[in-house]
Structures are given as structure tokens and as C-alpha cells.
Amino acid sequence: MDKSYPLQTRNLNLYYRKFHALKDVTMSVEARTITAIIGPSGCGKSTLVRCFNRMNDTILGARVEGRILVEGRDIYAPDTDLTQLRKTAGMVFQHPTPFPLSIFDNVAYGPRVHGESRPEELNGIVEQSLQSVHLWDELKDRLHEPALDLSPEQQQRLCIARLAAVRPRIILMDEPCSALDPIATSHIEELMEELVRDYTILIVTHNMAQAARVSKNTAFMLLGELVEYGETARIFQAPKDNRTKEYIGGRYG
Amino acid sequence: MNLTRDRVVSPILFAIASFSITALFVIGVFIFVEGLPVMLRVGVWKFIGSSEWLPLEGKFGILAMIVGSITVAVGTLVVAVPLGVGCAVYLSEFASKRAVAIIKPSIELLFAIPSVVYGFIGVLFIVPFMREHFGGDGHGFNIVTASFVLGIMVLPVIVGISVDALQAVPKVYRDGSLALGATQWQTTTMVTLKAARSGILAGVILGMANAIGETMAVIMVVGNAVVMPNSPLDSVRTLTGNIALEMGYATGDHRQALFATGVVLLVMIMMLNTLTRYVTRKRVARQ
Known part of the structure; x- marks a missing residue:
């Protein structure tokens, strides 16, 4: 088992019916770092990140070829426990998506579906999870209010807390700041920098500045291909591929 | 031009x-x-x-019939809600496209069957079945029989509205839940149904209004005795049944008392309609 690269793909091809969305993608994501995937809209970056917790399974007509390894295990192997996989590799979505439940019930949701029902345990997990995203002090007296009343930034933090409550080791983020204003975005970025001490983070972003600010490694994708992948500083300062150079120079996207 | x-x-x-x-x-x-x-x-x-209904002696009390209408409506819901909501959950969350293409139009077709046919089927099959296996004072013509017949009748209303409500739940809720490792069943019961509950409730109330308003099918299977029911196996008369059964020969005060029955019925239905509007408006406000 290769512990230092918890997310890997080997010659990954993905089709939505006849559309070839990912073309022969091979990449390895380093543990406990933030890795960014950039590229223009429709380049397959969201599709790629959704491969790692098999969220593409919910899309009719999606077909995967090649191998996807999470913590060294092939997640399309027949004995894969989907619940376990999604507990290991959690996901934060583009739009904050708290459930139409109370704040408490949102955070307690994950532990509950995995069989935790003892109130003291749940209280502890909720407090800890909200602490980890710095929402506890703001919200500790409002835990039973509807989560949908929160501000967009609070909602996105809540979604991260909800994820933290199932204790994943990997966090997949699909443009987590694109629905937030710049100040909220910088707060979420600060949070990511704290979280990376405990988690491996893979973030899809259309915001190149964000990739440059937060990530250690960056992958550039175009039309389903992984064009270039390496240390963020190198990718931005000395891209090897012409297409990367053009994208970073603002030619398309 | x-x-x-x-x-x-x-x-x-x-x-x-x-x-x-x-x-x-x-x-x-x-x-x-x-x-x-x-x-x-x-x-x-x-x-x-009062439940003394002796129109020829000038005694007009419709309490027994109000109770009759309400018990039949509640019985209908006991039959129709689990079936209807269960069916809607299957169609919206679990069924393949092909299954939906077959089942949904079939259920909608139930709506097209005239109510007298439902009554007819009830008299032919359910009444004898109830008489033989459960007995009771109504001899098969009772609240339970009427609830079954009406329960099937209002199914299209409850299924149709519940499916719409479930499909209006944003996919992001389902994705969010699945991504946390929840199973599809957990996602349905803990998130999707909760998000859709006001819409489903609206369907249930509308189904109940339909059940209270239904006349022909009920008359044929409920026995129509003007008594306070003591058990679900008793015969009752509903408000609609009362009007339909007696209008043909009623005159004077009796005739007016049937209109008064209609007033009570109208008020009950209006209350249910208002409740539906209130329930759905709250849903809109929250989203």
C-alpha cells in the first residue's frame, strides 16, 4: 500500500454514453497536501474529482475504464464497500448544500447514518466538528435552528463540518468557493490551510489565483486530458506545455 | 388586424x-x-x-353522518397513505425509467375509472370477503370496506402529488447525503422525504378532501345506517350519501335539511382546501 499517495488513477478513461470525458488520466495525489486541478469549464476536472468517491455512479450512462486507487485499493474492485469509501474520501460541493434540517442534525447526519445514536457521542462529535471549522462559537446557541437560514459562507463551513463528522482522511472539493464572495473565499482558504494538517485535499477550481495561493501541486486539464501536473510554483512560473502556458497566460477559459 | x-x-x-x-x-x-x-x-x-335524524318527525341531527364521513376519510388515509407514498417513493427514487413508464400511467388510469365501477367491485368482492372473514354489525357493508374502496380510488391523487414533491427535491441534497456514505434508503428517509414532506402532506389532504366528497362508491359499500359507529365493522352513512339517498323524495324542511347537510360538507371541504394552501405556501416561503 502506497501511503504517501492516497489518491491515484492509472490510465483512467471515463465516458458519459458516447462522450469521452476523461482521456487516459494518470495522476497521484500526495498525502496531506492541497492539490489543485485547474482548467477551463468542461475540461473534465469535476468529473475527475467525482471519480474518487464514485459519485459518477449516480449519473446514468457513465462508464469507467482504467484503475482508480484510494489508499492503494482499487475502488472498482468487486468487494469495494461504497459506504466505507465515501467515509474515507468525503466531498464538498460547489454550492453549499446543507440539508433542510437543523444545524445539529446536519452535522450529526453522517454519524447517524453510520449507526451512532448515543446522544452524548453525537453532542461531542457535533461540537468537535463545528470547532474544526470555527463555527462553534457563532452557532452553539442556535444548533436547533434551520441550517438554510445561515449565510452562504456559514453554510459551506457547515458542509465541511458535516464532512469532518464522519472523520474522512481525504477531502474532495468541487469548486467550493465559486458561490462565495471574495472575503468568504479567503476564509475558506484559511480553513483549508488548517485542515491540510490532518487531511489530503484535492480541490477543483476555475480560479487560478486560488490554485496558486493554496495548493502545493497543480494539475492542468484540457478537453479531458491531463496536460501537465507538478509543483504549483513551477506550473505557474515555468509551464512545460504550450497549452498550459496559454491557459495561464489567459488565452482561453 | x-x-x-x-x-x-x-x-x-x-x-x-x-x-x-x-x-x-x-x-x-x-x-x-x-x-x-x-x-x-x-x-x-x-x-x-345531535345524531337523531328522523326527517319525517322534524328531527334533524347529522352528527352521526359527520362522524361517518370523517371515519371513512380517516380509514381511507390509513389505506392510501402507506400505499400512495410508498409507490411515489419507489417511482421517484428507485424505479428504472422503464418501470416508471409502465407504472405511472397505469396509476393515472385509476383516476379515469368511474366511481360507480369502484363501488361495483367493492360490492362484488370486498363486501362478501369482509362479511365472511370479519362479520360485524354491518354484514360486510362497513367503514373498513369503504376505506379500502376509497383508498384505491384516491391513490392517483396521492401518488401524483407525492411524486411531484419528491422530484422537486434538489439533486444536491441526495448527492450530499450519498457522498457522506449514506445508502439510498437512508438518503430517502432522512433527507428526501423530509424535504418533500409539505408537498406530500398537501397530496394527502387533497386525497382526504376527495374521500369526503366521494358519493356513489361509498353509498354502494358503506351500508348507510344512520348510527354512531362503535367499531370499524359498523355500517355508517356519510354526508354526501345522505344527500344523494334522500334528495329524490324529500320535500319542505327535509329538503332544506339536506341542503344544510351540503353547507356542512362545503365548510369541511373548504377547511381542508385552506389547510392545503397553508401547507404548500409554507413550503414556498422556506425555499
């Missing part, structure tokens, strides 16, 4: 729309004018609070 046509079309459509509203208004006024006097003469509380 087109402008002139518009100028003509709009008033015509307005007239047509007004006609429907006028019809509603006239029916309402008519029922109240015909029914209220006798209700006031007998006393409103006596009319709806």
Missing part, C-alpha cells in the same frame, strides 16, 4: 373565466340560502351536535 383580434379575444376569455367563478359563487349562495334557514331554526349546535 391582429390588434383587433386581441381586443376581441381578451374580453371573451375574461367572460369564460368569470363564468366559472360565477358558477362557484352561485352554487355557494344557493346552498346557503336553501340550507341555512332550517339550520338556524333547528339551532346550529343541535343540527351538527
